[in-house]
Amino acid sequence: MKQSSLFGRTLREAPADAQTPGTQLMLRAAIARPLAAGLYTWLPLGFRVARKVEQIIREEQDRIGAQEIRIPVITPAEYWKETGRWDALEPVTFRTKDHGGHEYMIGYTHEELVMKHARDEILSYRQLPTMVYHFQEKGRDEQRPRAGLLRTREFVMKDAYSIDKDWEGLDKQYWAQHGAYARSFERMGLTAISVESDTGNMGGDVAHEFQVLTEVGEDRIIFCSQCDYRANMEKATRALSPAAAAGNVPAPAPVSTPGVTTIEALTKSLGIAAGDLLKTLLLRDASGAVVAVVLPGDRELNEPKLRKVLKTSEVKFAADADFTAARAVAGFIGPNNLNARLLVDVSVDGGRPYVAGANTKDAHLRNVLLGRDFNGEMVDVHDVREGDRCPKCGGTVTIKRGVEVGNIFKFGPYYADKMNATYEAEDGTRKPLMFGSYGIGIGRAVQTIMETNHDAKGLVWPLAVAPFHVHVIALLGKDDTVRASADALVAELEAAGVEVLYDDRDESAGVKFADADLIGIPFRLTVSARTLKENAVEVKGRTEDKGVMVPRGWIIPKIRDLIGERRR
RNA sequence: CGGGGUGUAGCGCAGCUUGGUAGCGCGCAGCGUUCGGGACGCUGAGGUCCCGGGUUCGAGUCCCGGCACCCCGACCA
Numbered sequence: 144m145k146q147s148s149l150f151g152r153t154l155r156e157a158p159a160d161a162q163t164p165g166t167q168l169m170l171r172a173a174i175a176r177p178l179a180a181g182l183y184t185w186l187p188l189g190f191r192v193a194r195k196v197e198q199i200i201r202e203e204q205d206r207i208g209a210q211e212i213r214i215p216v217i218t219p220a221e222y223w224k225e226t227g228r229w230d231a232l233e234p235v236t237f238r239t240k241d242h243g244g245h246e247y248m249i250g251y252t253h254e255e256l257v258m259k260h261a262r263d264e265i266l267s268y269r270q271l272p273t274m275v276y277h278f279q280e281k282g283r284d285e286q287r288p289r290a291g292l293l294r295t296r297e298f299v300m301k302d303a304y305s306i307d308k309d310w311e312g313l314d315k316q317y318w319a320q321h322g323a324y325a326r327s328f329e330r331m332g333l334t335a336i337s338v339e340s341d342t343g344n345m346g347g348d349v350a351h352e353f354q355v356l357t358e359v360g361e362d363r364i365i366f367c368s369q370c371d372y373r374a375n376m377e378k379a380t381r382a383l384s385p386a387a388a389a390g391n392v393p394a395p396a397p398v399s400t401p402g403v404t405t406i407e408a409l410t411k412s413l414g415i416a417a418g419d420l421l422k423t424l425l426l427r428d429a430s431g432a433v434v435a436v437v438l439p440g441d442r443e444l445n446e447p448k449l450r451k452v453l454k455t456s457e458v459k460f461a462a463d464a465d466f467t468a469a470r471a472v473a474g475f476i477g478p479n480n481l482n483a484r485l486l487v488d489v490s491v492d493g494g495r496p497y498v499a500g501a502n503t504k505d506a507h508l509r510n511v512l513l514g515r516d517f518n519g520e521m522v523d524v525h526d527v528r529e530g531d532r533c534p535k536c537g538g539t540v541t542i543k544r545g546v547e548v549g550n551i552f553k554f555g556p557y558y559a560d561k562m563n564a565t566y567e568a569e570d571g572t573r574k575p576l577m578f579g580s581y582g583i584g585i586g587r588a589v590q591t592i593m594e595t596n597h598d599a600k601g602l603v604w605p606l607a608v609a610p611f612h613v614h615v616i617a618l619l620g621k622d623d624t625v626r627a628s629a630d631a632l633v634a635e636l637e638a639a640g641v642e643v644l645y646d647d648r649d650e651s652a653g654v655k656f657a658d659a660d661l662i663g664i665p666f667r668l669t670v671s672a673r674t675l676k677e678n679a680v681e682v683k684g685r686t687e688d689k690g691v692m693v694p695r696g697w698i699i700p701k702i703r704d705l706i707g708e709r710r711r
Numbered sequence: 712c713g714g715g716g717u718g719u720a721g722c723g724c725a726g727c728u729u730g731g732u733a734g735c736g737c738g739c740a741g742c743g744u745u746c747g748g749g750a751c752g753c754u755g756a757g758g759u760c761c762c763g764g765g766u767u768c769g770a771g772u773c774c775c776g777g778c779a780c781c782c783c784g785a786c787c788a
Contacts, residue, residue: 155737155749156723160781180780235787252788286712286786294787340788350788361787446785457786552788580788618747653748660748671747681747 144187144611146646146658151176151186153658163359165594166291168602172662174593175586181288181296188662189589191610193299196588197278199330199607200301203323209274209303214256216280220246222255226561237282249282249297254558254580257304261576262564265306271566271576272312276303278585290359292590293546299586305579308568310555313577317349317553320581324353324549327583332592332605335548338364339374350552354545355591364545365527369538377447380523381531381540387494392512395479398498401505404474406440409507413498417441421491421499421511423476425465425483428455433465435476435483436524437517439490439497443526452486452522475500477508478517485519546591549583602663603685611644612706614664616655618671619647629670632680632698639699641706660685666705668698 151173161167169175174189185193201211217239223229229248237249250256257275265271281300288294305316321337328335335353352375354364365379366372374380403412410417420440426449427433434453438444449458466473469483477500478485491497493513501508511517529542559565559575568574589608596603604610613636617629626647633645644664646655652671659667669681669690680698682705683690693701 152721152738154722158722159724160717162782177780254788283787287782287784289782550788554788582788616747620746651746651748651750653750655749656747657749669747673747 144644146644147648149173149187149644151188153661161291163290163293163594164597165359165590166293168597168661169291169590169593172602174589174602175292181285181294183292183295183586188610192589192592192604192608193585195608196331196585196592197299197301200327200583200585201278203327203330204276204301204303206326207274207319207323209276209305209323211277212275213277214250214253214260214279216249216282217247218250218253218256220248222259222562223248226255226558228255235284235286237284250279251281251283252300252580252582253277253279253302254304254554254578255562257580258558258562258564258576258578261304261306262559262562265564265566265576268308268566268568272305272307272316274303274305274316276301276581289361290590290594292586293359293594294361295586298584301583301585303581305581307577308566308574309577313553313555313579317551317579320551320579321351324551324581324583328353328355328548328588331588331608332596333548333588334595336364336373338545339378340547340550350550352547353549355548355595356543356545357591357594358544359594360544360546362545362547364543366541366543367533367536367538368541370533370536372533372535372538372540376527376542377445379527379540380534381527382534382537383489384492386492392496392515393510395508395510395512395516397501397503397506398509399505400475400507403505403507409440409498413507415498419498421477421497423471423478423481423500425461425469425471425476426458427461427465428453429457430455433461433469433483434486435469435471435478435481435519436486436488437478437491437519438488438525439492442488442490443528445524445526449486449522449524452524471502472500472504475502475504475506477502477511478519479508479511481517485517486522486524487513487517487519488525489521489523490525546587546594548588548591549581551581552579554578554580597663598686600657601661604663604665606665606706609663609665611642611664613641613643613666613668613702614659614662615643615645615668615670616652616659617645617647618652618655618669619649620672624675625670625672628675632668632670632695635699636702639703641702666702668702 153173154171157167157171161170173186175183175185178184220229232251236251239247278299278301280297282297285296288296307313307316333355335355337351338354340350340352363376365374365376403409406417406420409420418439418441422438422440424436446458469481491513496510496512498507498509499511531540533540555577556575558578564576565573593602615633617625619625633643636643663685665685667683674681677692678695679692681690682693
């Protein structure tokens, strides 16, 4: 490929709205271009990377016996209505009607469609287990796309679906996918770790996310410093100290706190620590049911955990009328004599008294004791934080940011039950198809590779996904000898199966070297008057400071060796 | 969806306070010089100043309304 005719130019400066290092380099190196918020066009260099990422995933899916298919982008409403997701996904999907008035949406994902085909194709246990996958566009009307290709409104996902007879079979398929994911990410140059994740409120007992640790990540991952415990913060737990036996705690006593309504203000005015207080939150779930949650004053509510406890899709703060109904006063709410369903976080220590709201204006209570003065359902709905103790080994945990590059879910019979997808078992009974689904976003993977593989000069592509194997730089002189020699070199390399980007432009050496560093192809081959004099070619790895002169006659085997030895 | 910010040439920005007919750097085109780490000189092209309305003799600048994009948070199989 001649760089003089490459579609897409490199930029010396990144557009001002590109924030992360990877996004700036993605734009500067002509990997992709924005079309609208969260919509990107792949340019030739980036598209070559995306196809290589796809191919790695394809090979690893094929290796575990998954079969590639293709389901349309435009999907009819009827199947989504069977599972109730036509309504549930309304706020985050793109929809349209055909001229006959039939409703469709751009696939947000494809579980329903796979299940529709599976129930038509799979009649007998003899056809199981089976696995299918496809690469297909997903449309998601994200309210906040961000960081270039990391979160977009349209993106290609590899989604795989496993179908088997029972939980045991599903478990095997699940771990086969887990292995395929680990190999896929490793091959494309991503250091991804698998962490336990929230399964959402859609059922299923196990889910893992593959996370790449980087500052630009949206997720927070809890790590144990001593053992292998790691979990997404939306699911993480911690070891609790056993509650001390409550001694002789005097009865609750009111304390006047006029106008003091926040935890912070209370700690100042009473001269106590936030952890000495109880925080009571009055919340509403998606159905409008009101619930009060009690936490120590120094702990934050973890909404995903609470949603799971409440089996709801949404929690928000309660309205004024809810406070009245609960016989509470905003700013002075406490668990005592509250007229509401009461959830008590497990962080609340039953062995010690707290200061809590008195449910009376301008008053709090001292000596409030769990078990004596109030009772509720004990639940784990608090955020784990840095320094907490590991639930597995008691070690200290830390928090890091991560990008979720892939996820795997065990659904079990959930979709089959909703969509009446059954097979005839050995014993003649009808049983539900056991289902699992497994996703990897291609664009997000590419963006994550860029975020984690660069230096001050530009991108540093892992060989396996680099847009080209080598970048040939011709430093053209006054006559045509350098060009002729470089032309011949490129022809030979291409004939040998080497992917070459050939900088044949009439630019200065500085411009060409800077662009080569920016684009980040693994090996740079320079042809110039200087190298011709030695009948050699200079070969330099992207991260090396200096190149080496390789005799012209040895260059093909040398390059074959280089791209072979670094190829996994 | 809540909060914050930004829209002026392909990119980065100034001009707006105090209204007078748009500028700088890079990039781009032509010519010449240069030629191994973003060269130099000369000449030149390139603008619905986000959109609509208003005030005014006159609006990039002031007022009103809208739109787009970015960031933080919320949400997110």
